Amino acid sequence: MSQKVLRIHRADNVLIALIDLAKDEVIEFMDEYYALQNDIAAKHKFATTDLAVGDEIIMYGVLVGKATQPILKGELIHTHNIKHASNENYKKQKEYEWTAPDVSKWINRTFNGYLRNDGRVGTANYWLFIPTVFCENRNLDYIKDALLQQLGYAPSPKYRKAVSKLITAYTQQNDINSILPETLLHEEDIVISDRMFPNVDGIKFLNHEGGCGGTRQDSETLSKLLAAYADHPNVAGITILSLGCQHLQTDLLLNDIKKRNPSFQKPIYLFEQQAAVSEELMIVEAIQKTFEGLIEANKTVRTPQPISKLCIGVKCGGSDGFSGISANPAVGHTSDLLVALGGQVLLAEFPELFGAEQDLVDRCETYAAAEKFTSLMKSYDAQAKAVGSGFHMNPSPGNINDGLITDAIKSAGAAKKGGTAPVKDVLDYTEPVVKSGLHLVCTPGNDVEATTGKAASGATLILFTTGLGTPTGNVVCPTIKLSSNTSLAIRMPDIIDIDCGGVIRGEKTLEEMGEEILEYCIRVASGEATPKAVQLGQDDFIPWKRGVSL
Numbered sequence: 001m002s003q004k005v006l007r008i009h010r011a012d013n014v015l016i017a018l019i020d021l022a023k024d025e026v027i028e029f030m031d032e033y034y035a036l037q038n039d040i041a042a043k044h045k046f047a048t049t050d051l052a053v054g055d056e057i058i059m060y061g062v063l064v065g066k067a068t069q070p071i072l073k074g075e076l077i078h079t080h081n082i083k084h085a086s087n088e089n090y091k092k093q094k095e096y097e098w099t100a101p102d103v104s105k106w107i108n109r110t111f112n113g114y115l116r117n118d119g120r121v122g123t124a125n126y127w128l129f130i131p132t133v134f135c136e137n138r139n140l141d142y143i144k145d146a147l148l149q150q151l152g153y154a155p156s157p158k159y160r161k162a163v164s165k166l167i168t169a170y171t172q173q174n175d176i177n178s179i180l181p182e183t184l185l186h187e188e189d190i191v192i193s194d195r196m197f198p199n200v201d202g203i204k205f206l207n208h209e210g211g212c213g214g215t216r217q218d219s220e221t222l223s224k225l226l227a228a229y230a231d232h233p234n235v236a237g238i239t240i241l242s243l244g245c246q247h248l249q250t251d252l253l254l255n256d257i258k259k260r261n262p263s264f265q266k267p268i269y270l271f272e273q274q275a276a277v278s279e280e281l282m283i284v285e286a287i288q289k290t291f292e293g294l295i296e297a298n299k300t301v302r303t304p305q306p307i308s309k310l311c312i313g314v315k316c317g318g319s320d321g322f323s324g325i326s327a328n329p330a331v332g333h334t335s336d337l338l339v340a341l342g343g344q345v346l347l348a349e350f351p352e353l354f355g356a357e358q359d360l361v362d363r364c365e366t367y368a369a370a371e372k373f374t375s376l377m378k379s380y381d382a383q384a385k386a387v388g389s390g391f392h393m394n395p396s397p398g399n400i401n402d403g404l405i406t407d408a409i410k411s412a413g414a415a416k417k418g419g420t421a422p423v424k425d426v427l428d429y430t431e432p433v434v435k436s437g438l439h440l441v442c443t444p445g446n447d448v449e450a451t452t453g454k455a456a457s458g459a460t461l462i463l464f465t466t467g468l469g470t471p472t473g474n475v476v477c478p479t480i481k482l483s484s485n486t487s488l489a490i491r492m493p494d495i496i497d498i499d500c501g502g503v504i505r506g507e508k509t510l511e512e513m514g515e516e517i518l519e520y521c522i523r524v525a526s527g528e529a530t531p532k533a534v535q536l537g538q539d540d541f542i543p544w545k546r547g548v549s550l
Contacts, residue, residue, distance in 0.1 A: 165183075
């Protein structure tokens with residue numbers, strides 16, 4: 001690597017270390033020389049000029065912090081000498097002009113998806129089990145064990161095989177501490193059953209802890225979320241299990257489904273335990289009816305569909321100091337390509353847009369969308385402040401250790417996933433996307449709550465960037481993992497699909513990386529590639545109660 005440091009924006013007064021730099025090393029950049037006052041680890045920053053207490057720290061061309069003590073030119077910028085600061089007096093100031101990227105090479109491209117009767121297109125074909133209340137989770141677990149094992153959807157039995165080998169060693173009085181873990185994972189004797197229904201990509205279960213016991217508003221929000229998943233383009237049919245006496249009554253859920261999609265025609269099989277002859281009989285009847293539904297769902301096949309039918313959610317989690325300069329802006333270029341092709345992009349995580357609001361507000365196509373975004377952001381932050389927190393307390397210890405030391409720094413890099421396209425609309429939690437273009441979706445920054453919300457608004461694929469590594473996935477939306485650095489891709493190949501580290505080394509441009517990501521999305525959407533999160537069965541689902549979650 002020839003370049004040791006990077007300045008993201010010409011107005012920035014910090015430089016980012018691309019490799020580990022040593023104290024007293026003199027760094028030359030753009031005809032300027034910087035004598036380092038400290039060791040500067042890769043992903044961290046140092047000042048390009050002397051700063052006094054209260055001076056502004058500028059990165060990505062925006063205010064991201066203020067000095068809490070004097071900082072020398074070449075000195076490490078970290079939590080001990082700066083604090084969060086951002087522009088919080090934002091409002092739409094100008095009309096936005098955008099030059100779309102050249103998408104001529106994709107104009108006639110298609111992907112093989114599942115066309116639904118309402119015109120939307122799924123990238124997968126799942127059967128979905130929904131409990132209206134947590135009391136039915138155990139029954140769902142029984143059904144899950146029965147169906148997945150027998151129909152060929154169960155995960156690899158390698159861990160059960162590992163336990164069997166330990167049992168054998170123990171019963172033969174061998175020392176189990178002498179067994180190397182890697183020998184327990186030998187899979188030469190493991191046979192994975194073929195799927196009985198090859199056109200059904202999976203049977204999914206929305207176990208949750210809600211539906212009763214909280215506020216009625218919690219149950220109403222949960223109902224809208226479950227309705228969104230029932231209506232999802234990747235879902236072919238639904239089996240609902242209800243206890244009977246819970247807050248979230250089945251009539252509420254069914255009404256929310258119809259409100260969301262008046263033309264909804266998917267099969268729904270409903271079973272209520274308190275009206276059943278017995279629990280066992282109810283479970284068996286649910287299995288039998290679902291089996292009938294799977295036979296019908298298996299008749300649906302993939303057909304060529306225009307790329308404009310893709311809806312991609314963009315997310316970052318376990319971020320590091322490279323996320324905002326490699327993986328996130330690369331995904332941002334993918335987003336711009338998809339928008340230019342008439343597709344849909346969902347950018348969420350409102351606590352991680354704190355400090356990047358002005359750019360997003362200016363990019364809103366309408367003043368109504370800008371005002372909705374501003375209102376949602378400020379009311380959300382006020383909720384957090386009311387309990388002694390706030391968006392400024394969003395970065396995790398892992399973020400901070402790897403260079404994201406204020407929320408504004410984290411947010412400015414996180415917002416890059418949305419590219420540069422105009423913001424078509426702003427969606428509240430569970431609101432469905434109906435227009436083409438880039439949308440802002442109100443969700444927490446929490447990985448699973450955010451991906452859960454993106455899928456609820458209609459994402460049929462999720463691009464998830466990470467610098468530290470996280471196995472997060474989604475129960476109905478295939479989730480593609482992108483690493484911001486190559487060392488992570490090498491260290492955790494079992495969770496990473498695409499390595500964006502070549503951008504850091506100067507081997508690929510952001511545009512080249514973004515095009516590569518789009519090509520992989522087309523393969524996944526066509527069923528030609530399976531993301532690692534799907535292979536691992538990472539079926540994450542956490543409803544947001546609209547309380548304080550950052």
